[in-house]
Amino acid sequence: MGLALLVVIWLITFFSTYFFAAKTWYLPTGMSAATAGIDHQFAVTFLLMGIVFVLAQGALGLFVWRYRDQGAATRVQYSHGNTKLEVLWTTLTAIMFIGLNLMGSPIWAAERFAPAQAGAVPVEVTGMQFAWYFRYAGVDGKFGRTDPKLQDASAGNESAIGLDTTDPAAKDDVVTGTMYLPVNREVDLTLRAEDVIHSFFVPSMRFKQDAVPGLAIHMHFTPTQTGDYEIACAELCGLGHYKMHGMLHVVSQEDFDKWLAAREAEKQ
Amino acid sequence: MATTAALHAHAPQGFIRKYIFSLDHKVIGLQYYFLALVAVFVGMALSLLMRIHMIWPTAVLPLIGEIKPETYLSLLTMHGTIMVFFVLTTAPQGGFGNYFLPIQIGAPDMAFPVLNMLSFWTTFVGFVVLIAAFFVSGGAPLHGWTGYTPLSALPSAGPGEQLGADLWITSIAIFCIASLMGALNFITTTLDLRAKGMSMMRMPLTCWAWFITAILGLLAFGVLLSAGILLLLDRNLGTSFYVPLVVVNGQIMAHKGGSPLLWQHLFWFFGHPEVYIAILPGMGVASQILSTFSRKPIFGYKAMVYAIMAIGLLGFMVWGHHMFMSGMSPYSAFAFSVMTMAIGVPSAIKTFNWLGTLYKGRIRFQTPMLFAIGFVSMFVSGGLSGPFLAQPVLDIPLHDTAFVVAHFHLIMGVAAIFGIFAATYYWFPKMFGRMMNETLGKVHFFATLIGTYCIFMPMHYLGLAAQPRRYSQFTEVAYLHRLIPLNEFITYVAIITVAAQFIFLFNLFWSMKKGAKASDNPWEATTLEWSTATPPPHDNFGGHTPVVNHGPYEYNVPGAPRDYIMQTDPVTAEAH
Ligand code: HEM
Numbered sequence: 001m002g003l004a005l006l007v008v009i010w011l012i013t014f015f016s017t018y019f020f021a022a023k024t025w026y027l028p029t030g031m032s033a034a035t036a037g038i039d040h041q042f043a044v045t046f047l048l049m050g051i052v053f054v055l056a057q058g059a060l061g062l063f064v065w066r067y068r069d070q071g072a073a074t075r076v077q078y079s080h081g082n083t084k085l086e087v088l089w090t091t092l093t094a095i096m097f098i099g100l101n102l103m104g105s106p107i108w109a110a111e112r113f114a115p116a117q118a119g120a121v122p123v124e125v126t127g128m129q130f131a132w133y134f135r136y137a138g139v140d141g142k143f144g145r146t147d148p149k150l151q152d153a154s155a156g157n158e159s160a161i162g163l164d165t166t167d168p169a170a171k172d173d174v175v176t177g178t179m180y181l182p183v184n185r186e187v188d189l190t191l192r193a194e195d196v197i198h199s200f201f202v203p204s205m206r207f208k209q210d211a212v213p214g215l216a217i218h219m220h221f222t223p224t225q226t227g228d229y230e231i232a233c234a235e236l237c238g239l240g241h242y243k244m245h246g247m248l249h250v251v252s253q254e255d256f257d258k259w260l261a262a263r264e265a266e267k268q
Numbered sequence: 269m270a271t272t273a274a275l276h277a278h279a280p281q282g283f284i285r286k287y288i289f290s291l292d293h294k295v296i297g298l299q300y301y302f303l304a305l306v307a308v309f310v311g312m313a314l315s316l317l318m319r320i321h322m323i324w325p326t327a328v329l330p331l332i333g334e335i336k337p338e339t340y341l342s343l344l345t346m347h348g349t350i351m352v353f354f355v356l357t358t359a360p361q362g363g364f365g366n367y368f369l370p371i372q373i374g375a376p377d378m379a380f381p382v383l384n385m386l387s388f389w390t391t392f393v394g395f396v397v398l399i400a401a402f403f404v405s406g407g408a409p410l411h412g413w414t415g416y417t418p419l420s421a422l423p424s425a426g427p428g429e430q431l432g433a434d435l436w437i438t439s440i441a442i443f444c445i446a447s448l449m450g451a452l453n454f455i456t457t458t459l460d461l462r463a464k465g466m467s468m469m470r471m472p473l474t475c476w477a478w479f480i481t482a483i484l485g486l487l488a489f490g491v492l493l494s495a496g497i498l499l500l501l502d503r504n505l506g507t508s509f510y511v512p513l514v515v516v517n518g519q520i521m522a523h524k525g526g527s528p529l530l531w532q533h534l535f536w537f538f539g540h541p542e543v544y545i546a547i548l549p550g551m552g553v554a555s556q557i558l559s560t561f562s563r564k565p566i567f568g569y570k571a572m573v574y575a576i577m578a579i580g581l582l583g584f585m586v587w588g589h590h591m592f593m594s595g596m597s598p599y600s601a602f603a604f605s606v607m608t609m610a611i612g613v614p615s616a617i618k619t620f621n622w623l624g625t626l627y628k629g630r631i632r633f634q635t636p637m638l639f640a641i642g643f644v645s646m647f648v649s650g651g652l653s654g655p656f657l658a659q660p661v662l663d664i665p666l667h668d669t670a671f672v673v674a675h676f677h678l679i680m681g682v683a684a685i686f687g688i689f690a691a692t693y694y695w696f697p698k699m700f701g702r703m704m705n706e707t708l709g710k711v712h713f714f715a716t717l718i719g720t721y722c723i724f725m726p727m728h729y730l731g732l733a734a735q736p737r738r739y740s741q742f743t744e745v746a747y748l749h750r751l752i753p754l755n756e757f758i759t760y761v762a763i764i765t766v767a768a769q770f771i772f773l774f775n776l777f778w779s780m781k782k783g784a785k786a787s788d789n790p791w792e793a794t795t796l797e798w799s800t801a802t803p804p805p806h807d808n809f810g811g812h813t814p815v816v817n818h819g820p821y822e823y824n825v826p827g828a829p830r831d832y833i834m835q836t837d838p839v840t841a842e843a844h
């Protein structure tokens with residue numbers, strides 16, 4: 001029985017670690033400036049936790065086999081513990097855990113404490129059951145007024161977020177259901193939700209943030225590769241949660257300008 | 269405690285007073301246990317339906333028909349709620365705690381037997397109210413077991429959010445009241461009813477775990493109860509605690525100025541201690557069993573006690589780790605993250621001490637021990653994903669993905685269930701006077717160990733690959749398509765693993781009738797429940813009060829005549 005346990009625990013440990021390490025299913029390739037920092041922190045955490053995992057499960061398997069009851073000959077060590085050992089492993093775990101934490105905090109600070117830099121593209125993201133809308137401020141660089149009374153989701157785009165067209169600042173605002181961003185330029189996001197909480201999740205950008213009704217949450221990220229990336233909703237928002245999905249197209253600055261101009265023209 | 273003594277002068281006769289509205293903590297413990305047993309099979313059935321829908325979204329099932337996405341979310345909500353409240357809070361504490369706390373400390377009953385009975389029947393009503401949500405128009409709510417507002421506050425936000433959601437909140441409120449009554453009883457009993465010689469530091473670790481769990485319950489359930497009442501007010505009386513100005517389906521709602529994050533703070537102030545409420549009793553049981561079947565004193569008894577206390581205390585300071593992506597201040601994320609990492613330390617201490625207990629022991633492999641070893645393995649696996657999720661930077665990719673589902677199922681779900689199984693196999697002889705079948709027990713153990721690892725370990729990979737949780741299908745988001753085969757694997761294993769649980773069910777009921785007769789102390793254990801008759805008489809110790817002379821885990825004491833010294837053995841037996 002001891003041997004059976006040893007084999008099963010060790011096999012479980014081996015396969016679990018193998019599929020992590022082999023990256024058979026792994027973080028999607030990151031395409032944003034934050035990727036390097038986050039992925040590095042993940043790798044360090046994985047390495048440390050992986051070592052503890054293998055050692056702890058390894059010891060568990062080994063001990064149950066090695067110290068199985070083999071009749072009267074088995075000598076039991078009568079001991080109530082060992083204070084030195086307790087102090088040692090308490091200190092070591094504390095250092096490892098708190099150290100990991102301190103290592104990660106500059107990355108967190110860069111992502112969340114500092115606002116977007118000057119020159120970032122302002123984009124407002126609005127979540128509603130079950131779609132994402134993206135608003136661009138237009139040439140004046142200012143978002144116009146919105147009014148809940150004007151909201152009409154069935155009409156889509158500008159109407160979906162209730163844009164008040166009597167506001168001069170709203171005249172050149174563009175609202176779309178697909179997100180376009182220029183590559184290598186930071187985006188200054190404002191996240192909103194109309195009805196319930198949604199979460200703006202772009203795995204390839206290493207980005208996630210809840211959009212909360214009543215709040216305008218400011219966030220930023222910088223795409224570093226052109227391409228098409230999927231946006232998912234990561235907060236349960238109702239029956240269509242699983243299909244609340246959007247696309248992010250990261251394009252060159254030129255193509256971005258062209259696209260925005262075309263949308264402006266369509267509006268007129 | 270004159271009243272307790274008077275109540276227990278002689279056992280009540282008649283079926284109703286003896287088995288239904290019983291004041292005997294042993295009967296009440298069994299009532300809790302069987303309620304949890306029903307609940308866990310309902311909860312498991314719901315999880316199977318979910319897993320089936322995930323990979324065959326259009327399948328038409330016999331009796332049930334086709335599961336719609338909103339039905340999936342109702343199943344999800346009910347599965348989570350049933351499992352957390354009516355299984356993991358009910359069986360380890362209400363069930364085994366009720367049955368064995370008084371016996372292990374040498375008391376004739378709980379301090380307040382009437383309160384004890386009330387608390388069980390209140391829990392029962394809570395369960396009935398919850399299940400009723402399935403049968404009202406609109407069905408069960410779809411807002412998940414965490415019930416985030418405004419989704420859970422707005423009847424028009426989705427199917428199930430009408431009467432079903434009111435019933436859901438009411439059920440939880442009822443459950444909170446029941447748990448508060450239970451908590452008071454456990455605390456008073458532990459403090460006041462210990463037998464002569466049973467100092468706090470001679471209590472078995474199970475008693476410490478039940479005691480600290482009760483304190484957590486007392487502090488946490490009050491908060492959830494208030495939060496739930498505010499939510500009911502928002503839903504039915506037009507207040508706006510949790511709801512700002514919102515537009516649902518083109519309708520402006522009659523709310524203004526509320527804060528959705530308020531609910532999250534209140535919920536998780538309860539929610540994080542709740543996960544310890546679920547797991548601490550399991551830790552106690554694992555410690556007890558590892559020591560008994562290794563024939564060795566528990567390694568670091570004092571460290572274990574302090575670790576339980578530290579976990580209890582820190583458990584109230586980490587709730588914000590569920591909210592790193594919620595829009596809460598990023599500065600507070602930093603503080604919550606440090607506290608969360610700190611709580612990993614006492615958890616690690618416990619693991620090291622369990623390994624230290626096995627080291628140089630003489631291990632016997634009866635089924636309770638197998639599940640205790642499985643508990644340690646699960647606790648390690650589930651615990652080590654914690655430090656990932658405790659770091660706000662890593663929460664960016666991992667929050668609300670299948671990685672979280674993997675983490676909490678291993679550490680809270682499966683580990684606690686292993687604790688319940690271990691406790692069942694361990695105390696069954698005392699409760700029913702017969703042994704459970706060992707062969708069936710071993711088959712059940714290996715099937716469950718391998719099965720649950722195959723179900724929940726791969727969910728980590730799915731989470732890394734960015735599969736969001738609470739998705740009913742993976743058809744709509746293109747990057748999820750390649751994850752479908754792994755999801756199919758999980759579903760197949762889940763079907764097999766759930767099927768294997770019927771081995772346990774069969775063993776349980778068959779052994780009650782046909783199991784081999786158990787002696788008073790079949791495991792050669794030391795704590796007080798093994799020094800009384802099997803099953804214990806109505807007043808637990810047959811008219812005399814035990815006197816405690818030894819610590820709880822005296823195995824293989826040098827110079828002692830046999831390899832264990834019971835807590836009630838005379839003093840001379842001790843070697844030092
Ligand atoms: C047969 C074993 C089990 C299986 C196959 C299973 C499966 C699942 C699945 C598929 C989900 C939904 C994940 C999602 O869509 O996000 C889920 C959620 C959940 N499960 Fe389990 N589960 C099992 C046992 C348990 C146990 C023992 C517990 C006790 C803690 C538990 C607690 C939960 C909770 C709290 C949720 C979250 C519900 C929510 O998101 O609101 N499960 N489970």
Ligand SMILES: [Cu+2]
Nearest residue numbers: 233235237241
């Ligand atoms: Cu959603």
Ligand SMILES: [Cu+2]
Nearest residue numbers: 539540586587
């Ligand atoms: Cu928590």
